Each structure stands twice: as structure tokens, then as C-alpha cells.
Amino acid sequence: MSLSFRLDGVRLGYGHGAVLDGIDLDVAPGELLAVVGSSGSGKSTLLRALAGLLQPYQGKILADGEEVRGTSPDRAMIFQEDGLLPWRTVRRNVELPLRIRRKPLDVSAWIERVGLAGREDRLPRELSGGQRQRVQLARALVGGPRAVLMDEPFGALDAQTRADMQRLLLDVLRDTAATVVFVTHDVDEALLLGDRVAVLGRGGIKTVLTSATRERILEEL
Amino acid sequence: MSSMSSWARRILALLAAAGTWQLLTATDAVLWLRFDRLPTLGEIAAELLQQVTTPIYYLDLLQSVIRILTGFALAAAAGITVGILIARSPKASDLLTPLLEAVRPIPAIALVPIAILLFPQDEQGIVFITCAAAFFPIMVSTRHAVRALPTLWEDAVRTMGGGRLHVLRNVILPGALPGVFGGLSVGMGVAWICVISAEMISGDFGVGYRTWHAYTIVDYPAVIVGMITIGALGWLASAAIELTGRRTTRWLPRAEGSSA
Numbered sequence: 001m002s003l004s005f006r007l008d009g010v011r012l013g014y015g016h017g018a019v020l021d022g023i024d025l026d027v028a029p030g031e032l033l034a035v036v037g038s039s040g041s042g043k044s045t046l047l048r049a050l051a052g053l054l055q056p057y058q059g060k061i062l063a064d065g066e067e068v069r070g071t072s073p074d075r076a077m078i079f080q081e082d083g084l085l086p087w088r089t090v091r092r093n094v095e096l097p098l099r100i101r102r103k104p105l106d107v108s109a110w111i112e113r114v115g116l117a118g119r120e121d122r123l124p125r126e127l128s129g130g131q132r133q134r135v136q137l138a139r140a141l142v143g144g145p146r147a148v149l150m151d152e153p154f155g156a157l158d159a160q161t162r163a164d165m166q167r168l169l170l171d172v173l174r175d176t177a178a179t180v181v182f183v184t185h186d187v188d189e190a191l192l193l194g195d196r197v198a199v200l201g202r203g204g205i206k207t208v209l210t211s212a213t214r215e216r217i218l219e220e221l
Numbered sequence: 222m223s224s225m226s227s228w229a230r231r232i233l234a235l236l237a238a239a240g241t242w243q244l245l246t247a248t249d250a251v252l253w254l255r256f257d258r259l260p261t262l263g264e265i266a267a268e269l270l271q272q273v274t275t276p277i278y279y280l281d282l283l284q285s286v287i288r289i290l291t292g293f294a295l296a297a298a299a300g301i302t303v304g305i306l307i308a309r310s311p312k313a314s315d316l317l318t319p320l321l322e323a324v325r326p327i328p329a330i331a332l333v334p335i336a337i338l339l340f341p342q343d344e345q346g347i348v349f350i351t352c353a354a355a356f357f358p359i360m361v362s363t364r365h366a367v368r369a370l371p372t373l374w375e376d377a378v379r380t381m382g383g384g385r386l387h388v389l390r391n392v393i394l395p396g397a398l399p400g401v402f403g404g405l406s407v408g409m410g411v412a413w414i415c416v417i418s419a420e421m422i423s424g425d426f427g428v429g430y431r432t433w434h435a436y437t438i439v440d441y442p443a444v445i446v447g448m449i450t451i452g453a454l455g456w457l458a459s460a461a462i463e464l465t466g467r468r469t470t471r472w473l474p475r476a477e478g479s480s481a
């Protein structure tokens with residue numbers, strides 16, 4: 001069920017020059033790859049390419065051996081902030097991926113799973129930052145995606161809430177077989193969550209560490 | 222805070238204005254401005270009470286309302302569609318923008334001669350002018366609102382497997398709605414101005430026609446009653462849009478406790 005990714009000499013950018021170049025990367029099915037890099041290093045760019053929102057200038061991005069040419073509900077995405085549609089309630093946000101695919105709107109279990117039972121009818125602006133990310137988590141997982149791409153999902157949260165969310169994420173992921181690419185600028189978060197840690201430096205991936213340590217990552221950054 | 226005294230002040234100001242009017246008209250004051258030909262409050266009230274018992278008053282009302290609703294509905298449909306098209310498609314923008322920008326500076330009321338020549342009946346001409354007036358503010362604010370939408374929401378819908386229609390329905394339309402309502406509000410204002418002006422120029426019915434007609438037959442209390450009717454209808458139309466807008470955009474962040 002879980003998806004594998006392979007990037008082969010990938011060059012990414014926005015029309016003027018490349019943001020990332022020569023990216024070679026393998027993501028194994030079911031693994032949680034943490035990608036750590038400083039602000040502006042191209043983490044979101046890489047993730048958008050994996051999602052199919054951005055086409056590479058050069059090279060290939062393969063998902064299960066097939067070239068990624070556009071978005072797919074197989075590859076769900078979670079954004080840092082404000083990824084929820086502010087005019088939809090919690091329930092209707094979580095329902096949206098199912099609605100789009102004309103599937104039955106069974107969302108209660110997921111809303112409960114992320115701890116938001118009883119808050120189904122709230123609007124995003126009536127939730128805390130942590131609660132909003134819980135909704136995004138439910139919305140990403142409700143359709144049973146084979147990969148989840150997470151773009152600094154906890155980057156705007158306070159330390160305590162962030163720790164709660166990290167625990168929730170690991171807990172929830174245990175029930176799903178999804179491959180996860182988790183982008184963060186926080187070395188400790190990458191170490192805590194990642195099965196492996198890819199370090200993104202100026203222009204490309206510096207290294208992918210199987211047993212990363214804080215010192216090794218800081219050395220590469 | 223001191224809402225009682227605030228209300229008292231407001232009512233006092235209105236009473237003072239009415240009192241001044243009464244004083245000037247009852248004494249037939251001729252300062253530099255001449256009040257001797259203007260009706261007193263009593264004359265206006267009598268005229269109003271008389272008019273609201275006649276069917277013609279309501280026929281005029283109905284006629285103006287039908288005109289403005291038709292013109293405004295057409296303008297809203299066209300303005301929102303064109304605004305979205307231009308904001309989302311560079312090709313559509315290239316095709317439409319020069320033409321629209323060339324026509325936009327012309328006040329809709331200046332289209333009256335064209336409207337008379339173009340349409341077989343005055344009726345259609347008046348609706349056309351109303352529509353032309355309301356179209357531009359609606360189109361411009363829709364275009365602006367759509368362009369200002371963050372790409373994040375669109376990305377979110379696309380990563381759910383949503384296509385262009387899903388993006389349109391789930392992101393563009395709801396996301397642009399607050400801006401669109403700003404345009405609808407302005408559009409209704411100018412549409413109302415234009416329908417009254419157009420009726421004064423060419424028309425056999427309607428509040429604008431009736432008001433101008435009253436002036437030509439030297440029935441000044443009826444002129445004032447016409448003005449009051451026009452003002453009341455305009456206020457009602459704006460309030461209706463304002464209310465609908467607020468109801469459909471409840472999700473917007475609002476300052477705590479603000480109501481107005």
C-alpha cells in the first residue's frame with residue numbers, strides 16, 4: 001500500500017535559475033524520511049515537486065516507478081499553517097478529499113482519532129494552532145493516502161503543543177502504511193521523527209543519514 | 222460606552238435638521254438659497270400619505286425594482302464570470318482587458334444615446350445602462366479578490382486530486398466572496414443612481430420618471446416624496462446586500478464583539 005519515491009538528477013526552480021539541482025533520492029515504502037534544512041533551502045520546493053504541484057526542469061521523479069506528472073490523492077499534503085479552507089467547518093474540511101473523489105463521507109472516526117470530537121462544527125478561526133494542524137492531519141489521512149508529504153506542519157506551534165503533535169503523529173502513523181516525507185527546519189524534530197534524515201543544503205541534498213546525530217546534521221547544514 | 226447619550230445625539234441631529242427645514246419652508250425664507258418654493262414637512266407628509274394609497278405609486282416602485290434587479294443580476298453574473306476569467310487566464314485577460322479598460326472610464330449614464338439607438342424599447346435600454354453601471358465595480362473587485370487568493374488553498378485542493386472545477390467551486394468562489402460582495406455593494410449603489418437617471422431621461426414609468434414628471438408639472442411635494450422613495454429603496458437594496466454578504470462570509474476573522 002505504501003508508496004516509494006525515487007528522484008533522479010532532479011532540477012527544480014521557478015523560472016529563473018534552479019533552487020535545487022542534481023537531487024538523487026530514494027524514499028522506501030513505509031519509511032518516514034525527515035528532510036531538514038534552513039529557511040529558504042528549498043524544502044517546500046522539493047515537497048511540492050513530490051506532490052506533483054511543480055514539474056522538474058530536469059530529471060525524473062518517480063512514485064512507485066511511475067513518473068509524477070501531476071497531483072494525486074495518493075500523495076496527501078499537510079501545510080505549515082492556514083492550509084485549511086477557512087470557510088469550511090472542521091467536519092467539512094476533513095470531508096473535502098472524500099467529496100472530491102465521491103466517496104462516502106465517513107469522517108467521524110478520524111476526527112475522533114485526532115482528538116477533535118465535539119468540535120466538528122467549528123470554523124478554523126475558532127481553533128488553536130495545534131487543533132488546526134490536527135484537522136489537517138485528519139484531512140490528509142481520511143482518504144487513505146499511500147504517501148503523506150508534510151511541510152513544517154508543527155513549525156508555528158509552541159514547544160509543548162509541538163511535542164503533543166509529534167506524539168500524535170507517530171501514534172497515528174502506526175495505523176497507516178503511508179510513506180511520509182516530513183520537512184522541518186528543526187534538527188531535533190528531524191531526529192525524533194525520521195527513520196532517516198536527509199539534509200538539504202545550498203542547492204541540493206547534502207547527505208542522507210541512516211543513523212543521524214545532532215552533530216552530524218549540524219556539520220552538514 | 223455611553224450608548225444612550227449617543228443615540229440621543231443622533232436623534233437630536235435628525236430633529237434639528239427637520240426643524241430647520243420646517244422653519245425655512247414655512248416662513249418661505251429667501252436667503253441666497255430660496256426656500257419659498259419648497260414644501261413644508263406637513264405638505265410632504267400629506268403628499269406621501271396620499272400617494273401610498275394609490276396603485277400608481279406601487280406600479281412605479283415595482284417598475285424600478287424590476288429594472289434594477291434585472292440589470293443588477295445580469296451585471297453580477299457577467300461581472301463575476303469575467304472577473305474570474307481575467308484573473309485566472311492570461312489569454313482571457315489579453316483578449317478582454319484592453320476593451321474593458323477602454324469602456325470603463327465612460328460613465329454608464331453617458332451611454333443613454335447609444336442605448337436608445339441600440340435597443341428597440343426604452344425598457345431594455347434602461348436595464349442595459351443599469352447593468353453597464355454595476356458591471357465594472359463587480360468585475361474589478363472580483364478580479365482583484367481572485368488574484369489576491371493565496372495559492373495554498375488551491376494547492377491543498379489539487380493534492381486531494383481536485384481538478385479545475387473543484388478549485389473553482391471550493392477555493393475561488395468562496396475565497397473571493399468577501400471581495401465580490403464589496404463589488405456588489407458598490408455596484409448596487411451605481412446601478413441605483415443609473416436606473417433613476419435613465420428613468421428621468423427616458424421612461425414612462427418608474428420612481429425616477431415619476432419624480433421628474435412631478436417637477437415638470439410643478440408638483441414639488443411629489444418631487445420630495447419621490448426623493449424619499451428613491452432614498453429608501455436605495456438604502457434597502459444596500460442593506461440587503463450587506464446582510465447577505467455578512468451571512469455568507471461568517472468565516473472571516475472579525476474583531477471580537479464588533480457588530481457594525
Ligand SMILES: Nc1ncnc2c1ncn2[C@@H]1O[C@H](COP(=O)(O)OP(=O)(O)O)[C@@H](O)[C@H]1O
Binds near residue numbers: 041043044
Ligand atoms: N513561487 C515561487 N516563485 C519564485 N521563487 C520561489 C517560489 N517559492 C519559493 N521560491 C524560492 O525558492 C527558494 C526555496 O524556497 P522554499 O522551497 O520555499 O524554501 P523552504 O521551504 O526551505 O523555506 C527560495 O529562495 C525562494 O525564494
Ligand SMILES: [Mg+2]
Binds near residue numbers: 043044045151152
Ligand atoms: Mg517552506
